[in-house]
Amino acid sequence: MRKTREQTAESKAKIVDTAARLLREHGVAGASIADVMAAAGMTQGGFYRHFASKNDMLAAATRHAFAAMAGGIDRDMDTGGAEAALAAYVARYLSREHIAHPGMGCPAAGFGADAGRMPDVLGTEFTVGAEQLITRVAAGLIARGVAEHDARAEAIRTLTMLIGTVVMARALGASPLQDEVIAAATAVLATD
Template identity: 30%
Template sequence: MPYPEGHKLKVRGRIIESAAKAIRASGVQGISVPFIMKGAGLTHGGFYSHFDNKEQLVAETCRFAISETIALLQKAADQEKEAPKIHAVIHYYLSPQHRDQTEVGCILPALSGEVSRMSDEVREVFTEELQRMIDFISDLAEVDPLTGQALLSLMVGTIVLARSVSDAELSDSLLSTGRQHAKDLIKTSSQS
């Protein structure tokens, strides 16, 4: 009995979703194809009917995960009624919830430390998706692209450090300080 139309595309989507959760939580080096396929409810033997290799999956997962993050951050911005919308994004991104729920958070902190050692294909996609995030942040904050780069760098770096330390108070302090400096950066930029 043949599969219904669109079945292969749905399965591919499940694999990418599983990979996104796994990469966000453990990085690329910390996961295997069998682990990703198990997370999608599939056997690892079917992987190569969907992807040429793990790096192709990582590239497609990066695109998917950035789209998810932008949608999530846009939702946070849309719910903000009074303060500048970028403040809602800063508060969400640099929150204990985002720090602690790595499997559904932004993929940039997880990939940033590994991508330089990956294929040109993955690095190109990462670069494109990073630029898409910079553009999103810049537009929402109503700042120039260079300030958008600095703002996103501050946010990603803060979340990386807040997730890395073993001291809960220091982690919370990093988030709080990061939120304040992100807002100050926007304020300074608008006064220029």
């Protein structure tokens, strides 16, 4: 039986969503075509109906992962304004849940190192995604009172501190040092 265009689009969206989750959980090595298709509940043979290559899938998954992060901030901005959205983003980012479950978290903390090793494949999508986050964090900082001409640099510092904190916290595992790292970042970012 032949699939309708809607079914094909739904299948592709499921593959992209699954690939984005696996990329954040396991990096590029853990997001092989076989791994992604199995996790999506599909056969590997159907992959090439949706993508020309693994690299095409990785780019789509990167775009999807960043769009999900930006979309969460946008929803918070719509309901509570830019300042409240920034506070909610920082709280979610530094939460135990985000640290323990990278599959639903930030792509920069999840597979940023892999993206740096594959700039020809992931670099463009990673740059676009980082810009999305920088723009939204900067809007929250402006609403918080940071001068507009300083907001971009402050947003970049905020994001790199968030990413570094989560990467370090994940590497440390449940430990007193992990608690210290999270608390130190929270203290700085909650008062900025």
